[in-house]
Amino acid sequence: MPEQNSQTTSANKIRIITQVLTTAVKLWLRAQVSQISELEVEIKASDRQLISGRIPSISIFATHAVYQGLLITQIKLIAENIRINIGSILKGKPLRLLETVSVVGDLIVDEKDLNASLSSDLLSTALSDLLVKVLPTHYSQSQPISWQEIILENNQILLRGLRVTNSETTPLEICLGLQLQSGHELQVVHIPIHPHHEDTLNNNREYNLDLGSDVDIQELTLIPGKLVCRGQINVNP
Template sequence: MFSTLFSSSKAMDSSSSSPKVGPPAPDSAQPQSPVDLAANSPTPKQSQLISKVLSPAVRLWLRSQVEQVEELQVKIEGGDRRILTGQIQRVGITAHKAIYQGLHLSHLQLVGENIRINLGQVMRGKPLNLLEPIPVTGSLVLEEADLNASLSAPLLANALAEFLATLLKSEIQAVLDAPLPGHQAINLQNSQIIIAAGQLTLSASLVAVSGTLTPIVIRTGLRLKNGHTLQLDRPQWLTHLQAKRGLPLGDLDGFEIDLGPEVDLQELSLENSTLICRGRIMVTPA
């Protein structure tokens, strides 16, 4: 899921607001942070290749990727000599309230460097495409309301169903009174996630083939085992969503969620109503 969120967010634009494209920095400039890339004000001089060719191509590419975004800032850096070879030195993206394939992304900052594109085709009016994989670093913030709005999106709904199907093979069945459906019959209703400091609570109703609803409420912490593996931290089974304490699920403590080899997270934190991720992902051409 996190891999999807990072990689898909590399291209974002708005139907309601046009991206703001800043000027290139000299090749000798010191590296800037994602925040600096988005926040620095433009200087008078700007590469004609960026303003006349790359910016329109990037805007068209971004519009084709997202359903909606409230605010977007894009900064492209690179000298004309390198751009003429199809190489962009750096691209920084900052987006707020973006929606990609039903996933609501509260806030996103990404930086990609040494990007090779099909510039010759772009100058002939063809779509912009990546020519080789690029490492993208940045941060992703998911607010609780946006995360819950994303639960009906196929990308997240399928991941959640597969996750619960795995958990249901464990000791969770022992604390339920009703029989659970098989993996292929997993169907969820009324899904909800609550994010607190250091903890995440998942509530849902599991729908059996007969139509019977089985409530499921799990509270757990999350920790990073390595850059691409998450672990459940002291998960508990709750009788209801507002329960202060629950039944420890010892067999699930340390349960691993593999995000994929392309992902390298340095930070994952759960704050009140907010989930924050920082790290890097390798983005490959389509």
């Protein structure tokens, strides 16, 4: 009987540790975003691994998460080989990563959510910077662009906006092709919208965008109304 009580007490402690850890992970995730609709966390670890602060795997599912003003429709993540400050967490302190974590995931962004994100500095600045790099002779950072709409097509992005130059507002309509060159490099190509018109912008221009060594994208798909991305990223402490 005493042995059974000991096992029960041990199981209760592990269950409490799991609950505390799950709560800590959710709090940490919520701290990374300004808004989130649905969040599910599943921790896969043995009793000994939990107590030592080493977790082989954590599965995360979230919908409508807002990161720096960018609305992500749906995201599924699996983080592996995680080492955390378990002792501090059990004392009520925030979760902290002790080592770089490899995260594999699938991300979906719907067109309507992408357009809802146009007011964010993160997206609007990224689009303007990208345009300067793809078409440097036609656009500069000194000419602000107010982005109005993004339309997602098969492997293409149609951008509509307004450019202000010398108090004059000019409508813009630009089509960019997007292709995956490698795990961390994207090729952006300017595609003429009116190929039969005499316009210097109708010359195809391309730019390779390096996402950094911490990123490894296996799939990037643009279909009408939706962007789908699958890959891996390193999350540093």
